[in-house]
Amino acid sequence: MIKKTRVTENDFLNYTDYAFKRLGTGKQSKGSGFFKNMLVWCVFATAFLFFFKVSPISLPLFISCFHWPSAALAAFPFVVFIVASHINMRKFRQLSIPRDNGLMLGEKTIKFNSEGIVEISQLGNGFYKWECVEAVEENNGDLYVFLDKLLALIIPSSSFSSDAEKEKLQ
Numbered sequence: 673m674i675k676k677t678r679v680t681e682n683d684f685l686n687y688t689d690y691a692f693k694r695l696g697t698g699k700q701s702k703g704s705g706f707f708k709n710m711l712v713w714c715v716f717a718t719a720f721l722f723f724f725k726v727s728p729i730s731l732p733l734f735i736s737c738f739h740w741p742s743a744a745l746a747a748f749p750f751v752v753f754i755v756a757s758h759i760n761m762r763k764f765r766q767l768s769i770p771r772d773n774g775l776m777l778g779e780k781t782i783k784f785n786s787e788g789i790v791e792i793s794q795l796g797n798g799f800y801k802w803e804c805v806e807a808v809e810e811n812n813g814d815l816y817v818f819l820d821k822l823l824a825l826i827i828p829s830s831s832f833s834s835d836a837e838k839e840k841l842q
Contacts, residue, residue: 673783674782674784675781675782675783675831676780676781676782676831677779677781677782677826677827677828677831678778678780678828678830679776679777679826680828681769681777683814684770684776684826685769686811686812687811687816687824687826688765688768691816691824694809695821695822707754710750710754714747714750775793775795776826778793779794782825782827784841787799787801787802788800789817789825791825800825804819804820805817806818806820806821808842810838810842813828813829814826814827814828815829
């Protein structure tokens with residue numbers, strides 16, 4: 673089977689989101705694991721502080737004796753760290769986008785034969801034996817042929833004329 677594809681920047685960004693979630697969790701999950709972990713740890717830290725600050729009998733007293741300005745001042749560095757981390761991750765993501773018509777983005781021809789997969793682009797050719805294929809996974813209509821934990825051939829949904837053609841390739 674021969675498949676002509678055109679991988680766009682948006683296809684690549686969808687792939688990186690999927691691949692990193694796949695690496696981090698082993699399965700797909702919605703949302704960011706980092707922010708969920710930060711929220712859980714903030715709740716645990718607050719509960720831990722409340723446990724030592726307030727006795728179980730004087731719970732209404734806790735509201736009047738808890739020093740909210742101190743809590744806000746203590747939380748401020750963590751909020752700044754989270755916001756700065758998020759901004760830096762967005763910058764890193766934008767800087768890691770490959771150039772147009774390079775090895776990842778642009779037009780390619782992918783040939784599937786009995787020996788393996790041949791990838792042909794205007795900059796070169798690549799051959800991958802079937803033994804290196806770890807998985808074939810679908811995400812929002814796009815098909816990813818994982819050759820390693822992170823490396824995959826991206827076949828966008830726009831490359832398929834029908835669902836039957838996609839299923840045949842899978």
